[in-house]
Amino acid sequence: MNDPFEGMTNQLFEDKHVLEEDYAPETILEREDEINAYRNALKDVLFGRNPSNIFIYGKTGVGKTAVTRYMMKALQKQVDSRDETDDLYVLFHNCNNDSAYGTLRAFINTLRDDSEPNFPKKGLSTGDALEAFYTTLDERGGTFLLVLDEIDHLAKVNSLLYELPRARSNGNLTHARIGVIGISNNYRFRDSLSPKVKGTLMEKELSFSPYDANELRTILMHRAEKAFVDDAYTQSAISLCAAKAAQDTGSARQALDLLSTGGDLAEDRNDEVVTDDHIHSAETRVQRGRVRNKIRDQTPHAQLILEAVARLESSDETPVRSKSIQSTYERVAAHWGTDPLSSLRSVQDHLSELEMLGFLSRTERNDGRAGGAYYEYELAMDADAVFTAREEIAAEQEP
Known part of the structure; x- marks a missing residue:
């Protein structure tokens, strides 16, 4: 058989990577206002002050991460040119399906030398990870900006966001300063944080509107x-x-x-x-x-709950209440060999987020004294598209 690739040429593309998601443009276009706001939020780093905590909100694909990487690169270049400015370290981490412990572990291992052993995956607590992280930061000294992309997907996020901004005032850090930069598609993420975390963060918010x-x-x-x-x-x-x-x-x-x-x-x-x-x-x-x-960007349980609603949709059983969704979700989880969430409240929390993200539509009903007020859900997209996506994702995860 002849070589099937023989004679193939690159007909139209000069550099196809320029159109891909991971391409980092040298110039950011149509985000001048956001860049100016970002610059003002970061300026304390240039003068050896404690960095501000910054939270960035906007839909997928509107430049949040690209602008952040652009601003971190520009800030690093400016810091390196100033003798009087503290050393700057920018640590990026995508929080999708991760925990506070996993995030700290990733940061610790990034900062450790190749000769040092990796921080263990298990066997220690989040408190142990925090202690090791603080030790690593203070040994280096300087300013550390922790960029947490998709922070709304981080498990036990309250514990991390409560501890990190208070590290210096609590005496856990002497030679290092920390600033947290959270990036989220969820405009209501802050509402999910505990009151004490909101009081600790005192963050600056930047919002990226659609183009x-x-x-x-x-x-x-x-x-x-x-x-x-x-x-x-x-x-x-x-x-x-x-x-x-x-x-x-x-x-x-x-x-x-x-x-x-x-x-x-x-x-x-x-x-x-x-x-x-x-x-x-x-x-x-x-x-x-x-x-x-x-x-794919959703947590495993959110995917299973979405598939459950899709199954109900394809059987003409929607709109449907959360309790019925929970029953179908448990069967879907069993089909994929996953232990389901045990509480109805957990399922309802996922349903609310899926509705907010546009996967589901929700209608409030009120049966008066007999049944009270409740929500019913239905799919806001084609059920077959959900099934196809789930099958492809499951195939990708097979060993």
Whole structure:
């Protein structure tokens, strides 16, 4: 058999990585106001003061993490150029499906030399991890900014956010300073924190709004010039990507996915230019991928609860109350070999978050004295898309 890859050439793309999620642009476009607010929140670091705690909110794909990485790089460069400024260490960690202990362990291991053993995965408490973390910080000294991406997915987040900002005032740190930067898609995350944590944090909040079509078009034009060879796309295709993403989520990530997928389809068809037709065809493929990624970002139990509602939806049993969802969820968990959450309240908390994130719609009912007030839930997306996403995620997790 002939080599199936023989003769393949890179037809349209000059540098496809420019359109991918992990690409770090040298210039951040259409976020001037957010960058100015960020700069003001970080300025104390330049003068040896305690850094502010900063919480950043916004939907997926609106530049929260990209701007944060850009600002940390710029701040590090400025600190390195000033002799009078304390050393700066920026530690990033994605909190999705992680615990306070796991997060501290990751930070400790990042700071330890290669010759030192890793902090153990188990056998110690969160208090032990905090003590080891403080020791590591004080041995180095300087200012440490702890960037906690998807902080709303962190288990036992209250314990961490209560302890870290008080470390210096409680005498746990002498030579080091800590600032926490939390990034979240959940605008109501702060409401879930305990009152004592809210009083301790005294954080500065930055909110990232969705991009509009003009802003997305500016971003896409800048990226397309680097991503494609000359004359490989139409201006109309760029505008269409921007318009579709703006109407749906206001996400630059979605707009870039549309353009990248449109380029793939054009290459598959041996076309020389990405046109509107390619973008229209790319939309279905991108939507499927977005559903899968959104579901993957949820905790394992949230995924199982969503699948339970999807099963009820496909059986025409929705809208449905949380108690019925709990029963179906327990069967779904058993099917996947997972121990279910034991309390109805835990299931209800997940349902509320899934509704807030747009996976579910919720209607309040009131049966008066006979039944009182309660919520009913139904799926806010196609059930088959949920089933397909869950099967793909489960397949990826197989050993």
